Amino acid sequence: MNYKSVRGMEDILPGDTRIWRWLEDAARKTFEFYGYEEIRTPILEETPIFSRSIGETSDIVKKEMYTFKDKKGRPLSLRPEGTAPIVRAYIEHGLHKISPELKLYYIGPMFRSERPQKGRSRQFHQIGVEVFGARPSFDAELIAELEGMLKTFGLTDFTVKINTLGCEKDKSEFSEKLKKYLELKKNRLCEDCKDRIKRNVLRVLDCKKESCMGVVREAPDILDSLCPQCKDDFDKLKNNLEALKIGFKESRNLVRGLDYYTGTVFEVTHPLLGSQDAIGAGGRYDKLVKDFGGPDIPAIGYALGIERLLIALRKETPPYQGAVIYIATLGDKAKIKCVQITEKIKKELLGRVIVLTDPRGASLKSQMRSADKNNAKLVLILGENELEKGKIVIRDMATKEQAEIGIDNVADEIGRRIILESEKLKAKSEKL
C-alpha cells in the first residue's frame, strides 16, 4: 500500500520546520512588543459562522470550504480564515468586558479547497491579528506595525496597496451603481464575472481577465459614493501613512472577496511571487461584532500567508537560521573534550548556532564530508595533538581558511565570527 498525503495538504519536513519556527518566533516577539495577546481557536466551527460573515455567495463559502455533517447532522466547516472564529470567541467569552480595546494575534492552519498551485495549498497557514475597538484613526498605525514586522523578517521588496469600501451604506450604494453599469456591459465580461454581478459584484473589479479589466477601467469609482465621514477617514489614512513615510499605492481594484469588510482595505504584494502575488491582506470590519450578536464595536485585522512569506523571503535573502558549527574529533579524549566545548558554546550562544558532532566515530575525512553536507559555516577540529597544546583548529568552510585558537576561547571566537556574518547580512538587506 502506498499512502500519500491528501492532495493540497503538505508535510512540513525537517529543515523547513526550523525556518517556519524562526518566522513564527519573530512574529510572536513583534506582536508581543506591540501589546498583542495570542488567541487559539479550534480549526472546526459551525458552518454559519463563516457563511453569514464571509457571505453565502462568496467564492470561499460557495466553492472552497471543507464542510461536512457531524454524527448529529450539524454542518461543520474547517476554518477557511481566522477572523470569524475570533469574533465568535470574542463575544462568547465576553472579552469586550475585560477591556474596551483588545489586540489579538493568531498563528495556525486554514483550509480552502482551491486548485493547488505554488504558494497555495489546501491546508495553508496564516499569521494574523485582530484589533477590537480600533477606530479608523488607528489604521495607519496597524499598517505601520505590519510593515515593521515584514522588515523584521528581512523582507524589503513589497508593496502596500490600500483602498476603501466605505461604510455599509456607501458600500451597498456603490454595489448597486456598479451592478447597473456592469449589466450594460455584460457581454464583454468573462463567465465568472457574469455570475459575480449578482452574487459578489465587487469581485468583478479584481478580475485579471483582459476584457473584464477593460470594462472595469470605465466603471464607477467608489470614491464618488463615499459619505463625508468615510471620505475624511480615507484622506486621513493617506496623510498618516505619508507622515509615517510608509510607501503605498492606491488601488481601486482592491476589494477583498469577503462580505464583512467595510472602510479601509489593504493588501501587501511581492513582485517575486508571480500571479499569486499577495503575501497578506486585511481591512476593517466595523459591523461584524454586532452582526454576531455582540456590542457595537469596530475592528480591523489582517492575515499573512506563511507559505507565501517564505517563498518571498527565500527569493530575496535566505532567512538567517543560525549558523551550523561542526565539531570534528579524533580519539576518545577529544570526544570528551568535545562534549565540554559543546556545553560551553551552548551557554554563550544558545539560539544563535547549531552544534553538530559525529555520532559514528567516523574518520576525519568522513566527518568533514558530513560538515559540508550540513552546510556548516565553521568546523572545529580537535585531535590528540591539539589537545596536548590546549588548542583547537577552526576552519571557515566558505573561505577554507584555518587557524589554531585556544580551546578556552572557542565560544568567543565563534560568537565574534557569527556576529560579523549576521551584520554583513543585515547590511546587505538594508542596501536592497
Ligand SMILES: [Zn+2]
Ligand atoms: Zn460612509
Ligand SMILES: [Zn+2]
Ligand atoms: Zn472577469
